[in-house]
């Protein structure tokens with residue numbers, strides 16, 4: 001299969017001038033290269049000029065060269081000669097385009113932009129995003145550019161080996177930054193995610209946090225914000241799943257007074273509230289498709305248009321999104337926009353469920369119980385609680401489908417219910433049973449210490465016998481039928497063995 005060819009370039013001053021008729025018949029570097037080359041399948045242009053000005057340039061380019069698929073990306077740079085920033089921003093755009101990709105042949109155009117921009121194309125083409133390099137000039141027209149050195153094969157392996165050894169040494173010793181200290185952990189999987197989050201915090205990129213409910217996604221988002229340059233600025237957390245679908249755009253992007261029926265006063269919207277800081281969009285998978293389009297625009301162009309306004313306004317907000325859903329599946333099934341997914345997933349964190357965090361459970365039990373005891377000091381009648389060994393064993397053998405949130409609430413409930421200073425196994429049992437009614441997690445129990453298959457099967461049996469008794473109004477014969485037993489004697493035998501009382505009603 002032949003590869004698709006993509007042309008990627010900055011749009012420079014000369015290009016804009018040509019489109020604006022300031023340079024006679026001259027086409028400028030981008031249009032000349034596109035005209036002189038065999039047709040590209042896609043043209044990706046980057047601009048640090050005013051977005052609308054370059055958009056007008058794109059319309060001119062399409063008319064002049066007949067090229068069809070042109071994508072424009074607005075890139076904000078504090079200076080067009082800041083190498084580090086150019087490197088970071090361009091890499092981010094290329095990654096968002098899901099590059100490198102074996103099915104795509106890339107061509108970077110070196111001519112437009114500053115010398116720093118040219119240098120970064122060369123570095124990227126020779127390392128992370130293998131690409132052909134071209135340049136255009138009035139004198140020689142289109143030329144391909146080649147270098148005799150191969151940075152990736154000749155120089156980097158040696159350098160990388162040295163640096164990966166260094167990173168390994170550093171990472172085993174890297175202390176957790178204070179902003180992340182609320183995240184109680186001991187397991188290597190969590191340490192890895194925290195170290196990744198610390199690195200991501202330092203970069204101005206969007207973050208996508210994936211994990212089951214109660215795994216600490218919001219706590220991570222808060223820590224990333226606190227460890228970033230935006231600390232001290234607002235951190236606004238919004239649950240997209242809780243927003244009424246028809247109000248999502250106004251809640252996020254704001255509205256003008258009278259923008260729609262019921263808009264009695266103007267509303268700034270969460271983006272403006274988070275100005276300069278971080279907007280945490282929890283349950284991003286629940287965001288309606290039209291709000292996804294607006295969010296993508298806000299991320300690409302860093303501007304929003306409140307409902308009822310005609311002019312977009314600049315915003316400076318970092319997005320951290322989270323979901324417990326399988327977003328890749330939502331993308332495949334058309335519920336979530338693929339382009340938005342890739343925009344968000346620049347920094348991606350995968351929080352493991354509690355049952356996969358080796359060594360964390362004991363630590364969390366102690367820490368959360370300490371917290372519950374500390375909080376209780378304000379309640380005069382509350383006692384300082386400890387756990388009996390049997391109670392701890394029961395906690396350790398549970399699967400925790402609701403993760404840390406479920407663990408915390410189970411401990412809190414049992415601390416309140418236990419009548420003495422020691423929380424006993426029965427107190428935990430009672431607290432757990434309540435939760436299990438909603439969230440069974442029977443297939444997720446950890447094997448090994450405390451696991452007892454017979455006990456688990458008995459638990460299921462008790463549960464269904466209870467339900468059958470309730471549904472039959474405690475009529476033994478009917479309950480036996482509901483359970484698929486051939487007679488009620490079988491039910492009596494099971495109930496006797498499991499210690500379930502059968503209230504005789506017939």
Ligand SMILES: Nc1ncnc2c1ncn2[C@@H]1O[C@H](COP(=O)(O)OP(=O)(O)OP(=O)(O)O)[C@@H](O)[C@H]1O
Pocket residue numbers: 182183184185211212213214215216217218219220282324404405408
């Ligand atoms: N590693 C941890 N150490 C201590 N407490 C934690 C940890 N992870 C989560 N928690 C606590 O568990 C509770 C749930 O965490 P959080 O709200 O961050 O989870 P979440 O993944 O955002 O949940 P949801 O998907 O339901 O919104 C919070 O009270 C939080 O403080």
